Amino acid sequence: MEKHIVTNYDLDLDQCKTMIGEMSIYIDKLLVDVVGLVSSKNTNLINGIFRTEEEINKLEKKLRLFTLNVLSKRQPMADDLRAVLITLKISGILERIADHLVNITKKIDHQIKIPEYFSSKMDLEALGKLVSENFSTVINLYKEPSNEVAKEVLRKDMLCNELFSEICKKNLDDISKNNEQKECKFFIEINFIAKEFERIGDLVKNISKEVRYSISGKVR
Amino acid sequence: MVSKKKIKVLTKRVSVFYGDKQAIKDVNLEIYENQVTSLIGPSGCGKSTFLRCINRMNDTIDICRITGKVLIDNDDIYKATLDPVLLRARVGMVFQKPNPFPKSIFDNVAYGPQIHGLTNSKEELEDLVVNSLQKAGLFNEVKDRMNESGTSLSGGQQQRLCIARAIAVSPEIILMDEPCSALDPIATAVIEELIDELMQNYTIVIVTHSMQQAARVSQQTAYFHMGNLIEFGETSKIFQNPKNKQTQDYITGRIG
Ligand SMILES: Nc1ncnc2c1ncn2[C@@H]1O[C@H](COP(=O)(O)OP(=O)(O)OP(=O)(O)O)[C@@H](O)[C@H]1O
Ligand SMILES: [Mg+2]
Numbered sequence: 001m002e003k004h005i006v007t008n009y010d011l012d013l014d015q016c017k018t019m020i021g022e023m024s025i026y027i028d029k030l031l032v033d034v035v036g037l038v039s040s041k042n043t044n045l046i047n048g049i050f051r052t053e054e055e056i057n058k059l060e061k062k063l064r065l066f067t068l069n070v071l072s073k074r075q076p077m078a079d080d081l082r083a084v085l086i087t088l089k090i091s092g093i094l095e096r097i098a099d100h101l102v103n104i105t106k107k108i109d110h111q112i113k114i115p116e117y118f119s120s121k122m123d124l125e126a127l128g129k130l131v132s133e134n135f136s137t138v139i140n141l142y143k144e145p146s147n148e149v150a151k152e153v154l155r156k157d158m159l160c161n162e163l164f165s166e167i168c169k170k171n172l173d174d175i176s177k178n179n180e181q182k183e184c185k186f187f188i189e190i191n192f193i194a195k196e197f198e199r200i201g202d203l204v205k206n207i208s209k210e211v212r213y214s215i216s217g218k219v220r
Numbered sequence: 221m222v223s224k225k226k227i228k229v230l231t232k233r234v235s236v237f238y239g240d241k242q243a244i245k246d247v248n249l250e251i252y253e254n255q256v257t258s259l260i261g262p263s264g265c266g267k268s269t270f271l272r273c274i275n276r277m278n279d280t281i282d283i284c285r286i287t288g289k290v291l292i293d294n295d296d297i298y299k300a301t302l303d304p305v306l307l308r309a310r311v312g313m314v315f316q317k318p319n320p321f322p323k324s325i326f327d328n329v330a331y332g333p334q335i336h337g338l339t340n341s342k343e344e345l346e347d348l349v350v351n352s353l354q355k356a357g358l359f360n361e362v363k364d365r366m367n368e369s370g371t372s373l374s375g376g377q378q379q380r381l382c383i384a385r386a387i388a389v390s391p392e393i394i395l396m397d398e399p400c401s402a403l404d405p406i407a408t409a410v411i412e413e414l415i416d417e418l419m420q421n422y423t424i425v426i427v428t429h430s431m432q433q434a435a436r437v438s439q440q441t442a443y444f445h446m447g448n449l450i451e452f453g454e455t456s457k458i459f460q461n462p463k464n465k466q467t468q469d470y471i472t473g474r475i476g
Contacts, residue, residue: 005409006436008416072459075432 012070013080016087017143019063023094024139026056027101031135034101035128038193041110049105053098060095064088082214089210090142093203097135100196100203107192115183120170124190127163127197130156131204138207145215153208160201167194228253228393228423229274234288236269236278243269245447246288251393251440256415256424258434258455261444262470267427270444271395274425275311276304292393309336312386316398318378320370320385325362328370328381329353332389348388356384357414376407383414387422394418396426400433412437431471435459443467 004010030052037045067088070076076084134156141149171187171194178184213219229251236244243266251257251274259267269278276297278284290297297307309332320328329349332338339345349366353359358380362373370381379399386394396415400408415424415437428434434441434455441458443451443466451464462468469475 005406006413006416068460069456072456073435075435 009074012074013076013083016063016067016070016084019059019066020087020090020094020142021139023056023059023063023091024135024142026052026059027094027097027135028132030056030098030101031128031132034104035125035132037105037108038128039125041108041114043110046105049102053102056095056098060091063091067091079214079217082217086210086214090207093207093210097200097203100200104193104196107189107196109185109189112182112186112189115174115178115180115186117174117178117183118186118190119174120167120190120194123163123167123170124194124197127160127167127194130160130163131197131201134160134201134204138204138211141208142211145211150208150212153205157201157205160198164194164198164201167191225252225255227251228292229425230289230291230294231270231273232289232291234270234273234286234290236266236273237285237287238281239283243447244273247449249442249449249452251423251425253423254419254421255440256419256426256438257440257442258438259425259427259442259444260429260431260434260470261450262475263429265444266447267444268397271313271397271425271427274393274395275308275313277308277313279304309389310391311393311395312389312391314379314382314386314394314396314399316401318375318382318402320373320378320381322369322371324367325353325370325373325381326366329384329388332385336389338389352384352388353381355387355418356380357410357417358384374407376403376410379403379407379411380414383411383418387418391422393423393425396424398427398429401429408433431459443470445470 030049033045033049033052036042037049067084070084074080134153137149137156138153141153168191171191175184175187178187209220227250229249231247231249234244234247234249235242247270259270261267272278273286273290274292274297278286286298292310296302321331323331326349329352330345333345333348339348350359350363353362358377361377362368362381365372370378373381379402383394383399400411403411412433415426418424426434426437438455441453441455442449443458443462443464445466451458451462451467453463458467459471462471466475
């Protein structure tokens with residue numbers, strides 16, 4: 001990309017990318033911790049999760065102020081305008097991803113014992129990992145846009161959706177096999193968690209949409 | 221973020237009259253060292269008049285009278301013992317229309333240092349000219365044509381020549397009155413990049429009709445209306461969330 005005549009303009013645009021990068025490092029950490037919490041119920045992770053989410057909220061505010069400054073100061077045009085616009089939108093998406101992860105953390109009931117029947121256990125862990133993985137992929141896409149990577153994000157999101165349906169089906173089976181109320185509660189919780197992961201997957205896909213928009217200038 | 225800002229220019233209740241007509245009304249303003257302060261406001265609100273108070277250019281207008289105080293480094297520039305010619309070496313000015321002398325590019329820049337006796341030898345003078353042209357971002361474009369007339373340059377080059385001329389006498393403050401109004405967007409960007417750099421060594425006050433330019437180049441902005449200073453503050457605040465309704469209406473294009 002050609003440089004701008006005004007050097008500080010380039011620095012401002014770089015800073016937008018850097019700040020998204022910073023936020024995404026925190027999201028990565030949050031994803032790892034929440035997936036860990038879901039699979040191991042390791043309660044030591046909980047405080048860290050809440051702290052990380054606070055950091056993300058702070059960064060989101062900082063980024064909002066910064067992009068507002070860039071917009072009013074540089075009056076970006078064309079691809080620059082789109083780049084700043086998606087910075088703002090992506091930071092909003094990242095903040096929502098963090099919200100969903102915190103929802104999961106809050107929903108987990110540590111009193112409930114894991115029932116012997118739990119046929120979707122592997123799928124749930126796989127879903128969490130796949131979402132994390134796709135998140136890293138989409139951040140790479142943001143840093144270095146490419147058609148190949150964009151397609152990979154879509155493909156992985158489809159896998160996420162399939163896994164989610166699979167989990168729902170297995171949960172329903174498990175519930176109908178067990179009639180203890182506590183266990184029913186457990187499977188409802190698992191469904192909820194799976195749904196949250198699936199939502200996060202959608203948000204990841206939305207990030208790739210923003211990136212594609214910033215490259216092509218077309219709203220699809 | 222707490223930054224210590226040093227006041228370079230301070231005006232206290234400055235009023236300016238052209239005959240009976242008051243063009244500036246009781247203006248108190250702080251201009252910070254090594255920052256860019258922009259003056260904005262509708263045509264005829266007194267921006268140029270106010271700017272000219274800072275280097276006593278208004279003295280050259282017969283019917284013009286000024287009251288109040290203008291302090292540079294806490295020193296009253298209107299006191300009787302102060303030599304306005306020396307003052308103008310400390311406070312340089314760049315005008316709306318580039319106005320090079322009808323002399324060579326070299327002489328345009330060399331003139332100021334010569335009359336102020338700033339250099340001791342031909343070599344020193346040459347160094348100073350080259351250095352000033354470099355700082356103004358013009359040297360590479362003119363290094364092979366130093367003896368050609370300054371008026372043979374393009375508008376944007378002429379404006380940078382005038383900036384080189386202004387900085388050749390090592391001013392502390394540079395006043396710019398609509399320096400880019402005659403330039404295309406690229407030449408404007410070149411001047412704005414230059415302003416970003418000059419800011420590290422000089423205090424800059426710029427009058428501009430382009431609010432976008434004020435937003436881009438300055439850290440502080442003052443909004444004038446009919447001779448009054450309506451609002452003054454950090455540029456980002458003025459353009460994102462002004463306190464005064466008049467400022468808001470002006471910057472959003474709701475009043476003329
Ligand atoms: N030499 C002068 N003699 C008489 N009146 C003057 C003189 N210069 C300026 N004025 C008046 O003083 C007021 C302020 O003028 P000034 O040139 O400072 O405005 P400005 O804000 O710089 O306008 P613009 O944006 O059009 O350059 C105007 O009403 C103008 O008519
Ligand atoms: Mg004027």
